[in-house]
Amino acid sequence: MSFFDKPALRPPIELRMPVWSRGPEDMVPGVVPVALLVARTDTHAVLIDGLLVYPTGFDFDLAVRRHPRQPRHHRHHPHLWDDQLRLEVRFADGRTADNGPGRWPRPSGDHLPDPPLLYQSVSGPDGGHVWLWGLPPPGPLTFACQWPAEQIPPSQATLDAGLVLAAAARARTLWPDEASA
């Protein structure tokens, strides 16, 4: 008999994120075949890149680019919300979502928040990564940004929401025959 009695297997950790907070984990997303230049100054640019779409919403990179001859500034002041790159996504039917503070609901049981809802999971001087809960209706899908701290004025660019909807239709379920297993 071993000195070390093996314990029982630990039960799985129930740590599922709410369905509205990320793409379905049993799918591979569809790809929007364009990247969007939303803002450009002499020194900075903001791109919407890597648009990956699920039937419930879409992921993208909010990418801050600096002109190659533009040195990086050391910033010594505290990290304040007002310093952040602000992003708003607008649907053709007037609904909007943004990365402003206090817009992220607390998970509460099975309650689903009303889409669209924007969650920026990464945030920094190079931009961030964004999940948007909800698909846009057909029509123009607008990305608007501004970043006063970096002298980026209010700027916007528009994408045909049809590209997003077509990509959502191409998202693939990984285990289609065993969904209830």
Added chain:
Amino acid sequence: MSEPPEPPPEEPSEVEYRRPAWVEPPADMVPGIVPVELILARTPQRAIGLTGIRAYPTGFGCTLHLRLREDIPGEQSNFGAFNMFGDGVDPAGEFADYYLRFGVGFADGRRATNLNQRHDFDEGPAPDPPTLWLVRWEGYDRLAWEVSLWVYGLPPPGPLAFVVEWPARDIPESRVEIDAGLVLEAAARAVPIWPDPPQR
């Protein structure tokens, strides 16, 4: 007797530093996109997908999707994103079979894998392309991980292969090929953000 205080070191207000081309895409271009949506490997419990090739004249980025269907009792660690590019598992060592292997293969035989990464890319001479670099990973509730990769170097015409293998997780060497021409055409569609010199 106290020494006179040293003057505060002069902090540079600006740093002219750019990461080299083999570490990240060119900062001053909008990529051309190849809308590939691939499933590289799938077992009853695990799957690895690859989507969204973002092509530039110097190489291409893409996203790996690591998926676990459900939490498996006894499964060690997370779904492997750390091990892929971190130092958690030595790919040549005792637990090598737990190391998720990923690579790209060009039609001329050249390849880049996560088994032979350099960790000192900021120094020394430029490597011979292709090379593979981890840009970012993100994970959620142990079941899903997204890994952004940068492949330095464009493939020659012909098949471009994406290969994975994960012996300890029952994923044998699995390969999906696409036409490299799709990546080359997308790279040609990449456009400069600042086509003209900025006004100074």
